[in-house]
Amino acid sequence: MSSQGTKGDVKDLSLAKDGVNRIEWAEREMGVLRLIKERFAAEKPLAGYKMSACLHVTTETANLALTLQAGGADLVLCASNPLSTQDDVAAALVAEYGIPTYSIKGEDNETYYQHISAALDHAPNYTMDDGADLVSSLHTQRSDLLSNVLGGTEETTTGVIRLTAMANDKKLNYPIIAVNEAETKHFFDNRYGTGQSTLDGITRATNLLWAGRRVVVGGYGWCGRGVASRARGLGAHVIVTEVNAVRALEAVMDGFTVMPGMEAAKVGEVFITVTGGLHTLSKAQMEIMPNGAIMANSGHFNVEIDIPALEEMATSHREVRPFVEEYTMPDGRRLYLLGEGRLINLAAAEGHPSAVMDMSFANQALGMEYLIQNKGKLEPGVYNVPAETDQEVGRLKLQSLGINIDTLTPDQQRYQDSWEEGT
Numbered sequence: 001m002s003s004q005g006t007k008g009d010v011k012d013l014s015l016a017k018d019g020v021n022r023i024e025w026a027e028r029e030m031g032v033l034r035l036i037k038e039r040f041a042a043e044k045p046l047a048g049y050k051m052s053a054c055l056h057v058t059t060e061t062a063n064l065a066l067t068l069q070a071g072g073a074d075l076v077l078c079a080s081n082p083l084s085t086q087d088d089v090a091a092a093l094v095a096e097y098g099i100p101t102y103s104i105k106g107e108d109n110e111t112y113y114q115h116i117s118a119a120l121d122h123a124p125n126y127t128m129d130d131g132a133d134l135v136s137s138l139h140t141q142r143s144d145l146l147s148n149v150l151g152g153t154e155e156t157t158t159g160v161i162r163l164t165a166m167a168n169d170k171k172l173n174y175p176i177i178a179v180n181e182a183e184t185k186h187f188f189d190n191r192y193g194t195g196q197s198t199l200d201g202i203t204r205a206t207n208l209l210w211a212g213r214r215v216v217v218g219g220y221g222w223c224g225r226g227v228a229s230r231a232r233g234l235g236a237h238v239i240v241t242e243v244n245a246v247r248a249l250e251a252v253m254d255g256f257t258v259m260p261g262m263e264a265a266k267v268g269e270v271f272i273t274v275t276g277g278l279h280t281l282s283k284a285q286m287e288i289m290p291n292g293a294i295m296a297n298s299g300h301f302n303v304e305i306d307i308p309a310l311e312e313m314a315t316s317h318r319e320v321r322p323f324v325e326e327y328t329m330p331d332g333r334r335l336y337l338l339g340e341g342r343l344i345n346l347a348a349a350e351g352h353p354s355a356v357m358d359m360s361f362a363n364q365a366l367g368m369e370y371l372i373q374n375k376g377k378l379e380p381g382v383y384n385v386p387a388e389t390d391q392e393v394g395r396l397k398l399q400s401l402g403i404n405i406d407t408l409t410p411d412q413q414r415y416q417d418s419w420e421e422g423t
């Protein structure tokens with residue numbers, strides 16, 4: 001039963017104390033965000049602005065929310081995925097920190113969109129999104145609110161792709177900063193964060209041994225590189241499938257076996273999709289997968305595995321463990337789908353480690369500040385995080401880790417800047 005009220009809709013407010021403990025634990029690993037929060041508390045750069053954020057409601061997001069609150073923002077939060085909410089965190093945000101939050105782990109699609117609508121009722125001046133469902137709902141269902149909105153940020157690859165398509169169609173009404181494109185985001189969050197936490201989610205759901213296992217990774221982008229290298233690190237034989245020749249070549253030269261999806265389907269034991277695209281695991285592949293094959297997705301939406309085809313083919317299905325659904329095929333083979341095909345690292349584990357979300361969310365906070373500083377100066381469209389912000393986040397992360405680096409001497413700088421000097 002949910003605890004619904006004027007300040008949000010969460011599963012159970014009595015979970016709040018556990019949420020606070022875990023939010024504080026995550027904060028220890030988020031040194032960059034801590035520095036930004038201290039500055040925001042003193043300078044209040046976000047004061048006077050309403051924000052609606054649609055993010056995975058995790059301990060790290062709570063620390064971002066507290067940073068925005070410290071900066072003076074009037075913030076409301078909803079989930080960016082029906083299965084990624086940490087209910088104790090949602091309870092803590094409402095009961096302990098006074099941040100209205102609309103999210104319940106396992107909510108159905110209807111509730112998911114009701115929660116997005118509730119966050120939009122806040123009539124935001126700024127949006128913060130992860131996957132672009134909030135921005136898409138705002139433009140299609142709640143366009144009456146668009147005139148209030150001055151800008152927004154977007155967290156992930158899939159969201160940036162959707163927003164770029166909207167901008168190309170001249171349908172995007174305001175400027176949005178693509179946090180995903182910051183080097184201090186995708187180099188670390190997508191690669192190391194998704195890499196580690198995807199295997200964590202699959203391990204927690206199944207308790208499988210990775211060593212010696214044939215693991216097929218669909219997509220060798222930022223996330224795929226991380227997933228493949230972490231699986232190899234645990235002793236798996238990793239096969240990569242790709243549609244992009246350069247990325248496929250990179251996988252080959254990184255030492256992975258590359259083959260078409262239909263060939264991989266015959267030999268794989270664990271299949272992990274991270275493409276952001278439709279039906280990376282298709283009906284035809286499921287028809288030839290070995291008995292016992294496990295399928296998991298860590299891409300943003302639950303469309304990478306053709307679940308409707310799986311359901312249609314199966315003669316029966318049942319839940320065999322939390323987050324593990326067994327589908328029996330007409331020929332007797334059993335295939336396993338993890339976490340309803342939703343991002344497995346958030347469904348069955350805790351999402352990315354805090355230390356990596358520290359940088360992604362530092363970019364979110366600084367992106368918001370940048371938008372406010374440049375209010376009215378940016379045309380509608382999708383913008384990269386300014387290079388200085390990226391450098392600043394990298395510098396602060398190193399500082400928080402106690403690591404110093406060199407700087408160019410004046411001679412070295414002059415050499416870099418000149419075109420006349422050769423050998």
Ligand SMILES: NC(=O)c1ccc[n+]([C@@H]2O[C@H](COP(=O)([O-])OP(=O)(O)OC[C@H]3O[C@@H](n4cnc5c(N)ncnc54)[C@H](O)[C@@H]3O)[C@@H](O)[C@H]2O)c1
Pocket residue numbers: 156157158159186189190194218219220221222223224241242243244247274275276277278279280298299300301343344345346352
């Ligand atoms: N689970 C998480 O916490 C998390 C974190 C970050 C990003 N994401 C999501 O993961 C997805 C991938 O993100 P990314 O940053 O790696 O994107 P990316 O664009 O860097 O990589 C995607 C790769 O998939 C390949 N691809 C596309 N269709 C394919 C197909 N049918 N078969 C094989 N390969 C195919 C592309 O060529 C590309 O190389 C996105 O949906 C993103 O939003 C999830």
